Amino acid sequence: MIPALLGIILITFILSRVLPGDPAVMLAGEQAPPDVIEKIRQDMGLDKPLYSQFFDYLGMLARGDLGDAYHTGHSVASDFASRFPATVELTLFSILIAIIVAIPVGVIAATRKESVIDHISRVFSLIGACVPIFWLGLILIYIFYSKLGWAPPPMGRISGELNPPTDITGLYVLDSLLSADFVALKSSIIHLLLPAICLSTGTMAIVARMTRSSMLEVIGQDFIRTARAKGLRESIVICKHALINALIPTLTVLGLQFGYLLGGAVITETIFSWPGVGGYITDSILAADYAPIQAFTLVSAVLYCLINLAVDLIYGLVDPRIRYE
């Protein structure tokens, strides 16, 4: 884990300092006079040797300093802190939707192979993996907001007429539940639903496909035949014996999908004007403000590694044999 983290930091550093784009020129603009660019270069420490810049960068990270966002005038760390709960809420909901929908669909598709449900789930899996998230989001807005009027305007986390719930965790759904503010709860769920469905579609497709194929493999094994021969109810055979054993590949895919969700969050938040880190990154891209993009790359890679480490640890809970190996 430590070498991987050092590697991630090194690559993020290389991206900002070694590739052709000059951060000082990007900040000052192409037309800026050379002395202004030189001044910025000195301020940013870009005139120092590369190794010295790298150690400065490590020192900054150790202090929790991710640089400054010029387009907001704040430090990137404080911008992240204020926007991160919105992204966490969106990502968690997306994973939740993917799990709730995709695992049962995968199980049903495997237990009723070649049935209508199986064919529908396979078509959905194929299409879900091909549809661009930014297009899907716009189509969902068109159908559910513009045409049917079922969804709220694609702006923000809660209706503009309501006050956000008391800040406890930063997650509006959870906070409104904890503070028993059911009007805010309803509004925040309604606002969350469309972006979360949009973000989860790709994950749903892949998880359903993986659950189906791993269930098919498990169902064909001897211990399932034994369980059936013992006279166990089919629901117990499938849920207690087959599903638990088929969950490992699904968990792996879910862990890997977290990376996709982080990238997808940038696009989804942009489309739905969701006030999270993703939308902030798009604003940074448009403002050619590199520090937030660099920080987001670093933070998301670290989170991605941690999530996959957590998934490795969960393997032991799902399959106790793994703990003894």
Add this chain to the structure above:
Amino acid sequence: MTVMSTASSPGQQKSAPKPARFLRLLLRNRLAAIGLGFIVLWTIAAIVAPWIAPYNPYVPDMAAKLQPPGGAHMLGTDNFGRDILSRVLYGARISIWTGLIAVSISFVIGVPLGGIAAYYRGRTETIIMRLLDVLLSFPSLVLSMAIAASIGAGLFSAMIAVGVVGIPEFGRLMYGQTISLREKEYVEASRSIGVKDRVILLRHILPNALAPLLVQATLGMGFAILTASSLSFLGLGVKPPTAEWGAMIAEGREYIISGEWWLVTFPGLSIATAILGFNLLGDGLRDVMDPRLRSGK
């Protein structure tokens, strides 16, 4: 299976040539045939776009702006009155070209890295494989965004960004292949008669590792088209007024709420069908190349 038994029967006339047999097996897989159909369709559209596009995709016509599909403009017009069908056809050129260049970058860098790591082992292997592992630990879209942002937005940087993100996949695949191939007798025989390592890697190992790399390249094309269009949508890839599918969706985005659905629908369907084509063909190729997976359907 008819083809296989015919080919192996003694006394039969000369069997069908290998590529033809391979194509027949591939086309027998219905999904792969559909995928190939989409790819052929988009490739032809990309090549003949200048001749079949009904309008110039870059010339605005404000008198005809935001016209719905039908009439003189089969797929409607955008906010500048440009014909969407013509722009979609021209967009195929950029998307397929971007995919090809990006996959070539991944292949040309990833395959030698993986091959060298597995062939030489030791410290070389450790350094290369740890580097690939670190690249893999970045979420792919986030890394491509960071690369494109640091080089500067544009078509070229989108190609580089998507290409770099694909390097570890090819590297790891080639590594796995070379690890097993380097122990084969014919490689040992070549080494013992003094054939240079470079020649062994290029002439003996690479051709035998090509099948899974080809599958990865096909699947990689779909990924490259999707990622490049995502970068364009975010403003990091192709810039307007260039006719590129992702950029077209970005331009038409604000019109979706007022009901002008055609500005985003057709470029989106184009991206989806192109990716679907490459994914289906990739899956089909994998099935055909691995007899254990061959369903014969």
